[in-house]
Amino acid sequence: MESSDVRNFRNFFEGVEKEVQKQVVGQDEIIRNILIAIIAGGSVLMEGAPGLGKTVMVKTFARVLDLPFSRIQFTPDLMPVDITGTYIVNKSESGLAFEFQEGPIFSSMILADEINRATPKTQSAMLEAMQEKTVTVGRNTFRLPDPFFVLATQNPLEMEGTYRLPEAQLDRFMFKLKISLPSEKDIYRILDVTVDRSEEPEIRKLACREDILAWQNHAAQVPVAASVKEKAVRLMLETHPDRTSLSIVKEYVNCGASPRGLQAVLRGARVRALAEGRFNASFEDVAKMAYPALRHRIFLNFKASAEKVDADVILDEILRRIK
Amino acid sequence: MQRIVGASGKPLSVKDPVICAIEKIRFKMWFCAIADSLIGSALLWAWYVFIMAAASHLVAITYFLQKVKAGAAVFAFAGLCAGVLRRPGMKDAALVADAMGFHDRLSAYLECIGKSGHVLEAFREEVLEAVEKFNPAKKYRPSVCWKRLWHCFLILMVSAGILLIPSPRMEQAAQMQSVREDLKAEAENLKELAERIEKTSDDENRDSAGQPDQKLSRLLYDLAEKMEKSTSFEQAAYDVSQTQKKLGSHEYGGDANGAKGLAGIFDGAGNDFDEAKQLLEQGDAEGAARAVENKALSRQAQQKVLENIDKFRGRIKLQEGGDAERLLEKIKTAAEKGELDGKLLASFLKQFTRPASGASQKSYAENVETKLQSLKERLLAKAGSGFEGYGDQNKSSAFTEGGNNEGMKNGEPGSPGVSSVASGGEGMMASDSREAVGGSAVPERAVDGRQGQMGKVQKEAASPLPDAGEAYSEEVKGQWQSGGKIQEKKSDRTIEIKGEFTNAQTLYRQFLAEGMKYVDKYEIPAAERPLVLEYFSRLNGGL
Numbered sequence: 001m002e003s004s005d006v007r008n009f010r011n012f013f014e015g016v017e018k019e020v021q022k023q024v025v026g027q028d029e030i031i032r033n034i035l036i037a038i039i040a041g042g043s044v045l046m047e048g049a050p051g052l053g054k055t056v057m058v059k060t061f062a063r064v065l066d067l068p069f070s071r072i073q074f075t076p077d078l079m080p081v082d083i084t085g086t087y088i089v090n091k092s093e094s095g096l097a098f099e100f101q102e103g104p105i106f107s108s109m110i111l112a113d114e115i116n117r118a119t120p121k122t123q124s125a126m127l128e129a130m131q132e133k134t135v136t137v138g139r140n141t142f143r144l145p146d147p148f149f150v151l152a153t154q155n156p157l158e159m160e161g162t163y164r165l166p167e168a169q170l171d172r173f174m175f176k177l178k179i180s181l182p183s184e185k186d187i188y189r190i191l192d193v194t195v196d197r198s199e200e201p202e203i204r205k206l207a208c209r210e211d212i213l214a215w216q217n218h219a220a221q222v223p224v225a226a227s228v229k230e231k232a233v234r235l236m237l238e239t240h241p242d243r244t245s246l247s248i249v250k251e252y253v254n255c256g257a258s259p260r261g262l263q264a265v266l267r268g269a270r271v272r273a274l275a276e277g278r279f280n281a282s283f284e285d286v287a288k289m290a291y292p293a294l295r296h297r298i299f300l301n302f303k304a305s306a307e308k309v310d311a312d313v314i315l316d317e318i319l320r321r322i323k
Numbered sequence: 324m325q326r327i328v329g330a331s332g333k334p335l336s337v338k339d340p341v342i343c344a345i346e347k348i349r350f351k352m353w354f355c356a357i358a359d360s361l362i363g364s365a366l367l368w369a370w371y372v373f374i375m376a377a378a379s380h381l382v383a384i385t386y387f388l389q390k391v392k393a394g395a396a397v398f399a400f401a402g403l404c405a406g407v408l409r410r411p412g413m414k415d416a417a418l419v420a421d422a423m424g425f426h427d428r429l430s431a432y433l434e435c436i437g438k439s440g441h442v443l444e445a446f447r448e449e450v451l452e453a454v455e456k457f458n459p460a461k462k463y464r465p466s467v468c469w470k471r472l473w474h475c476f477l478i479l480m481v482s483a484g485i486l487l488i489p490s491p492r493m494e495q496a497a498q499m500q501s502v503r504e505d506l507k508a509e510a511e512n513l514k515e516l517a518e519r520i521e522k523t524s525d526d527e528n529r530d531s532a533g534q535p536d537q538k539l540s541r542l543l544y545d546l547a548e549k550m551e552k553s554t555s556f557e558q559a560a561y562d563v564s565q566t567q568k569k570l571g572s573h574e575y576g577g578d579a580n581g582a583k584g585l586a587g588i589f590d591g592a593g594n595d596f597d598e599a600k601q602l603l604e605q606g607d608a609e610g611a612a613r614a615v616e617n618k619a620l621s622r623q624a625q626q627k628v629l630e631n632i633d634k635f636r637g638r639i640k641l642q643e644g645g646d647a648e649r650l651l652e653k654i655k656t657a658a659e660k661g662e663l664d665g666k667l668l669a670s671f672l673k674q675f676t677r678p679a680s681g682a683s684q685k686s687y688a689e690n691v692e693t694k695l696q697s698l699k700e701r702l703l704a705k706a707g708s709g710f711e712g713y714g715d716q717n718k719s720s721a722f723t724e725g726g727n728n729e730g731m732k733n734g735e736p737g738s739p740g741v742s743s744v745a746s747g748g749e750g751m752m753a754s755d756s757r758e759a760v761g762g763s764a765v766p767e768r769a770v771d772g773r774q775g776q777m778g779k780v781q782k783e784a785a786s787p788l789p790d791a792g793e794a795y796s797e798e799v800k801g802q803w804q805s806g807g808k809i810q811e812k813k814s815d816r817t818i819e820i821k822g823e824f825t826n827a828q829t830l831y832r833q834f835l836a837e838g839m840k841y842v843d844k845y846e847i848p849a850a851e852r853p854l855v856l857e858y859f860s861r862l863n864g865g866l
Contacts, residue, residue: 006445221442225430227418279446282426 006218010277013039015206016064022201023060024053025193026186030177033268033292034061034151036275039215040267042174043130043150045115045165045296052179053190054153058111061151065212066205068145070107074118076161080125084135100137105129108145108209112152116162123169126150130172147212167255167299174264176296215274222270224281229266231322232286236262238318239298248317252304257297264293287319340454341432347460349416355465357406362471364402368395369478376482383496385503385554387486420459428453499554505705506559509698510547516694517543539691542566546695556706563699570692585611585672588631592624603672612672618665628668629658647674835859 013035020031030046034057037044046054055071062069072083085103089096104110105126115123129135133144152173154165170176182190193201207215238244240256249256268289269281276285295311304310371394379387417429432450435443486493517540546566553559586603589596595618602611620628632655650671657663838859847855 006441218442221440223431223435223438223443223446225421225427225434227414227421227430228427278426278428279442279449280426280428280431282421282428284426 006274006279009215009218009274012207012211012215013275016061019064019204019206020057020060023193023203024057025189026182027053027057027179030179031057032275033175033177034058036268036271036289037175037292038065038147038149038212039219039271039274040174040264041147041149041216042264042267043152043172045170045173045176046151046153046179047156047176048153048179049157049181050155052181054179055111055113058109058151058153060203062109062111063203064205065109065207067108067147067209067212069109069111070104071111071113072104073113074115074122076117076119076163078118078122080122081137083122083125084129084137086137100140100142102142103135105135106142106144108147108149110148110150112150114155115152116154116165118163120163120166123163123165126152127169127172130169147209147216170296171258171260173296174268175292177292178295219267219271219274222273222279222281224266224270228269228281228283228286231283232262232265232269234322235265235286235290235318236294238321239294239314244318246317246321248309248314252300252307252309253298253314254301255299257294261294261297265289268293283323287323290315290319340458341429341450344454344458344460345413345416345420345429345433348420348463349411349413351460351463351465352411352416352419353406353409355467356409356411357403358465358467360406360409361399361402362468362475364398364405366471366475366478368398369475369482371398373478373482373485376485379486379493379496380488380490381492383492383499385496385500387496419463423459423462424457425450425453425459429459502556502705503554506550506553506556506702509559509702510550513543513547513550513698516691517541517547520691539570539688542569543691556702560699560702560706563695563702567692567695567699570688570695587634588628590631591627592631593621593627596624599672608672608674612669615665615672616669618668620663620665620668622661625658625661625663628663629655632658647671650674 016035017028017031020035021028024031034044034046038061046057048054059069059071061067072078081103083103083105085101085106087098088101090099112126115126129144129148130150133146133148135142135144150173155162181187236257236259238246238256239249239253241250241253243256244250265286266281266289269285272285272289273279273281291312294315298311298314300309300311300314372391375384375387375390375394378384384390413433414430417433420429421427428446428450432447435446520540520543521537543566546562549562550559553562585608586600589600589603596615599611599614599618602608602614632651650667654663654667654671657667
């Protein structure tokens with residue numbers, strides 16, 4: 001890919017966005033962030049009430065990007081082998097033999113629907129896949145296809161019969177996106193697209209697996225100035241109550257973001273810069289990516305819950321100081 | 324210096340517009356930093372002036388303007404140095420340019436120098452385009468901190484206002500400054516004199532070994548140094564007096580004053596010795612020796628000489644263990660035995676005759692001493708107008724004048740350190756001053772009935788004393804005397820012989836002792852007691 005092709009990234013990115021927006025209305029920012037996470041090679045946890053188009057969104061992405069797609073509906077009785085796959089006895093010409101039957105995880109794009117409904121044991125089956133991009137069954141380790149990313153959804157309302165994702169697993173998600181109710185205007189548009197139309201909108205395939213890998217490679221080369229990195233590090237450190245002088249952090253935060261969160265911020269900032277038509281990541285990109293990349297990595301205390309202070313409020317304060 | 328290379332590894336052109344733009348911004352920032360430092364130092368200087376102005380009302384600050392000017396120079400230099408040292412780096416300049424809407428492009432551009440890749444190539448092209456469209460170097464406007472300048476201006480205005488408020492300390496400082504100026508000028512004169520003495524090849528300035536005598540010039544240099552550091556005429560006069568003493572004790576083989584002191588030993592010895600006496604009074608010890616060499620002394624004359632020797636022993640300055648001392652002892656022994664003759668006296672008197680080279684040295688020293696004497700008188704005269712005595716009494720001026728000015732209000736005996744020579748043997752003059760020693764016209768302010776005659780102070784045993792608490796402690800009630808006219812008469816002896824020095828000291832001690840007796844004897848309010856004590860201890864400079 002030449003430098004002139006690199007300049008086309010913005011067109012590609014906007015094309016994909018528009019294509020997904022044909023199907024998903026009123027979630028432009030979410031679509032953009034999911035695409036950023038895909039290009040950056042990270043997984044996304046989407047949190048929102050039922051019926052906001054989470055599953056449709058993921059399915060649409062799979063179609064536009066022409067990537068192998070699997071959907072796993074997490075339930076309390078779901079077992080790890082139901083995700084990873086297992087060895088089965090297969091009869092062949094040479095006789096009976098154990099053969100590995102791949103689970104739904106062996107796909108490029110995984111929709112982990114209502115991930116918080118599965119037991120921690122099952123949830124943990126996702127850990128290795130999301131971080132190492134491998135699956136170990138028995139004594140054998142299997143490499144997952146590249147690109148690989150998990151788009152998980154969770155419902156914050158129905159807490160009964162759910163298992164809160166452990167911090168270790170939350171940290172594996174590059175972004176956590178909060179899907180909110182679209183605006184009234186967008187709801188009308190949703191009705192236009194979904195109810196009033198007799199046919200589903202035509203979704204074009206705009207990229208393939210190789211394109212995604214190439215873009216991932218280019219995104220990693222986007223330069224980030226040392227001053228921007230410095231600010232990003234400060235941003236991360238400021239989320240820690242013992243490393244900041246911000247009273248809001250000291251008051252409401254139990255534990256701050258990890259270096260993995262910082263990596264996620266910078267990776268996202270690089271892709272965002274490309275999407276904006278720039279070839280370097282600025283602090284503006286870092287600031288924009290700080291919310292989805294750090295909000296699930298800042299662990300708030302009970303006081304914060306009681307006073308309805310969320311991680312975004314904390315990040316607002318930190319960014320105000322760093323700017 | 325960092326070598327800037329492009330993606331191909333070749334050095335980037337110096338004309339790389341991005342680098343040039345950053346360089347230009349950097350220089351602008353540097354000038355801005357220098358200006359900023361200068362403004363900062365101006366602000367600090369303004370505070371310095373303010374503090375000085377405020378302090379000038381509390382303590383006497385001499386050379387205020389010079390100090391302010393020196394402060395300005397120091398602060399300006401420090402500000403300039405700080406500004407020069409605050410030269411921004413390329414990264415700093417790039418960051419400033421980035422803040423103009425370049426989204427961290429320029430700082431990233433600097434970091435990507437020497438690296439290659441499709442994305443980086445596209446990035447460089449993009450940055451070049453951006454810089455061409457919007458040249459940050461042209462758009463960058465260094466900002467001067469007007470707020471600081473205003474602060475500076477306001478502080479200076481306030482300082483000027485403070486300086487315009489009259490204050491006794493400021494007046495005192497002005498006086499002190501004037502004193503120092505005068506003293507410096509006098510010190511310069513002394514140095515010139517010392518230099519002349521040093522440079523002279525004349526035999527007059529050679530010691531007995533024929534080497535240039537540096538003692539005299541060293542004395543003068545030391546005095547000049549002391550005078551430069553001195554802040555009062557009185558102190559300077561005291562220093563001059565001390566130097567004169569040192570000069571007097573300087574051995575030049577003979578001593579005219581010593582010879583003069585010997586004149587008294589012939590008192591009552593008979594007419595045969597009048598010529599020797601006169602010659603001694605003129606300082607001619609050699610002539611006196613010749614005059615007595617062939618004279619015979621009667622038994623009575625020998626006894627008189629013996630008595631006179633004992634009487635004037637204090638005035639005759641002799642080197643310990645020297646020939647003169649031995650001869651004096653010999654004379655005393657001979658006189659006791661009745662064997663004293665003119666030859667022995669002549670050999671004794673010859674000890675006060677200087678050798679040829681020493682004679683010229685002495686005249687040189689006398690010349691210096693004359694100059695020092697006139698210098699001291701000048702200083703004391705200046706002290707009279709520039710130094711305020713205790714309780715606003717300008718007593719030193721009266722003393723300087725030798726207390727002989729008619730109508731001088733503050734005539735009092737000078738301190739022993741300076742009065743001895745300053746008065747030059749004039750002695751105490753009666754004054755019609757109300758506060759003079761003796762001859763007071765107003766009884767309640769005069770000093771206890773001293774009769775100001777011819778350098779003598781006579782304390783009356785029953786001098787009236789003030790009621791405790793009514794009068795100021797220094798205002799000792801005295802006896803009224805009509806007239807208060809100056810009785811000026813030069814003593815034919817006191818003016819000439821050094822013995823007057825002792826008298827002045829004695830006078831002072833008497834006066835001081837009387838003052839202290841008064842302090843001890845009478846009830847003085849506790850609050851004013853230290854004041855009284857201080858008055859007597861500081862009388863005439865506390866000497």
